[in-house]
Amino acid sequence: MRIFFLSFVLFFLLGMSMGELYSQKFFPYEYEKFQLNNGFTAYLMPVKGSGLVAYYSIVRTGSRDEYEPGRSGIAHFFEHMMFRGTKRFPGPVYDKMMTEMGADANAYTTDDLTAYHMVIPNTYLEKIMDLESDRFMNLSYNELEFKTEAGAVYGEYRKNRTNPFSVLMEELQNLAFDYHTYKHTTMGFEADIKNMPNLYDHSKNFFQHYYRPENVVLLIVGDFDVLSAKALIQKYYSSWTPGYIPPQIQTEPPQQVERFKEVKYEGKTLPILWVAYKGDAFQPNDQMLAACSLLGDLAFGENSAIYKKLVIDEQKVQFLANWFPINRDPKLLNIYCMIKDEKDITYVREEIDRTTEKFKNELVEPLALENIKKRVRYSFLMDLDTPDNIAGNLARFVAVTGGLEELDTYYQRIDSVTLEDIKAAANKYFQTVRRTTILLKGENE
């Protein structure tokens, strides 16, 4: 797993060696922050040479903001509606213009953000800004279009549903959270997706509340002129009226007891064991969170003792992986594996427990910590090699923290993580009362 939990950050140093790398600030590219009076913020990062521009409109709203009962899935559904056009550029006209530009354009929604992204030849920058600002301000669709799109979204749900991991994630989030909106996945509860055709009015409200200049960050990376881009932003985004209304998300009280559920999957699969611990809201300047970001891969990554034991030596699991993402509110730190023989489930669970206990009680080897820090850096260096990859990998950090300013702080924190910090993070997060476990079994197991 080369691309892992920290790969959301740019670390692309042309021709710079690791020796220099340590002494320089972490974020090497020059960028300019540009803010309008209405609160709209843009980060402009020129990377010359390709003739291409990556254009990311990052809405700091995802399924996390779906706090009203019966309304889960609307953020993702709404993302689909954003392609239906405006009065000035109706859907078919928008589509035709995008087609003419040969844009590599798409969008995605997750828990904490919705990103509308595209890569275009730089000659189209003004045209794109005209189109994008227009749909963010003046989106227009009728009820018929809305209802039709509901069919496509339900189709997406059906497509995902054949995957046991989709089934598992639904159950995991539902079990781990009682009050917070992380209780549902980004697709939403199935009943809510089915009911989506009836939520036309709600979708309009959603747009009014969240698609506002204070809640959207524009990130432009690539071969463009910053001065002209600023003038264009001024021209096209200044008339956007502020009016963001924050969602009323309930705080999840601390978990009191460990949670466990066995889930049946209607198909055949090897058993999947998923162990998740409650994490914390992301703070770039928090030493514990910096340590936590290394903890998952140190304890359960492919260079860990348990990986070598269970995957390579004993061959009891098909794979073992970890996923410790950053989130706006406390979410989950995940460890998961697929077990080859059902009779080994208990053994594998115990091995995972033994590993968390070991990290709580012992200091990790200094070489292991040094190696993971190197890996984090080289991962940045290597993964971010095109404007699209740079922007794409920054999007989550921008959405969670609101900008790029604290990137350096966070990476200085990571670089300063000590053996003791790792142990402290293990003691804080690997607590039984923070744990939710799902065991998924197939039909014939």
Place this chain on the structure above:
Amino acid sequence: MKNIFLVSLTAMMIFSFLFLNCQKPAEENVVLYPSPDDPTISFRIWIKVGSQNDPPGKAGLAALTADMLCEGGTQKHSYKEIVELLYPMAAEIQAQVDKEMTIIYGRVHKDNLNAYYEIFREVLLEPAFNEDDFQRLKTDRINFIENSLRYANDEELGKAALSEFIFSGTPYEHFTFGHLTDLRNMKVDDVKDFYHTYFHQRNIVIGLGGGYPSQFVSRLINDIKILPEGQPSLLPKIEVMNIDGIEVKIIEKPASATAISFGFPITVVRGQDDYYALAVANSWLGEHRNSSSHLYQVIREARGLNYGDYSYIEYFPNGGSLQFPPANVARRHQFFEIWIRPVPNEARLFAFRAALRELKDLVDNGMSEEEFELTRKFLKNYILHYAPTTMMKLGYAIDDKFYGISGSHLELFGQALEKLNVQQVNQAIKKHLQYQNLKVVFVTPDAEKLKYMLMNNLPSPINYPTPKSEQILQEDQEISVFPLEIHEDKIYIVPVQKMFE
């Protein structure tokens, strides 16, 4: 609106930057893409062997051999040690196998070049073929087919089944990653034999790109010489059977939605004039994961029946995760394919009819001048996204070698787009596409009912949960009775547990 001429000119300039830089040195078996400012080095080694070379009863051997190189130990290091060594570099060594090609590839930061290359060299040239590595990888592969492919991804299941159906009776037929009985019976000695038969100098093309030092190329070339010189492998003959009418395979499994794929063999490949004309038509009909796809507009956008609908004139694996065509799945024989993403079971026959009707319309009436111009404009810019990284540029250059293209495919594509006209495109459609003789795969429950409806050409009216415009409803009436002539004997029902057995 910007000056279109200016835009095209700019596109061509970028185009040149992206694609004309590839150096092909005197050595016939080396492809280089030097980029001194790139802080990373990309390795891409093509071995001229693929699943078409799997011996009888050993389906999946080429793929397992490649796995054994990249996820097994070498004579100097165990697999565990290799993982340890690569970990701090954030580097990997990976394999990709298709019908005709095996690729071993990886990328590393230049700080770590020497340490990485030592491992890469061992992996390629000094594999250990340990029994425990073999058991681990063989079991992984069996589990993948038995569980994931059969039950967890109906779209890939349908596509893999269609490929087997179309190329039945040829060395292309069997699923690249194997069949279960063959995999279960496979021994580590099979892997050793396969490696020694095919991994020799004459079968290897070295691809190297990025910021490597100039002397590094000769080091790589010399190191490969440790392998026997060998003789070029004889290419197995692929004699694709003619399809007579519509043949249907229904893979029966419980599912709330139906995945559909259909197609037929075509003779046109990259580099030929007709390829580019056909590529324009195909882009209009079904550009992969792009809302410009006409099929997408008809089935998803107007009717909301599913998540997307696309068409292909080249093999395109992992369509669910890839946005652009992958490199190095080049083949001498290609097929035309339409991919209908899962639709509600009650809409399965309607969706198939809708797609077939659009294909018929394209074949009978061709593209309009306006559609052609729009698609041409689209592709001129869109192909700029195909090979953004050094690794992909190397991949495309290797494919150029496979297809015997001097210069580059993407360069030819750009030039062709400048010259093509709608008549040429419509001629290519008439010559290569048709709608009467094709093979279809449905992955769906209640197979007998579908069979009955297909063989009796029963209407498949559609009911939507939401209102639709009058125009759509009228068109739906035509779609629901679109004539299908399918003989009972040409509809085969296969339970999912028999697939890839």
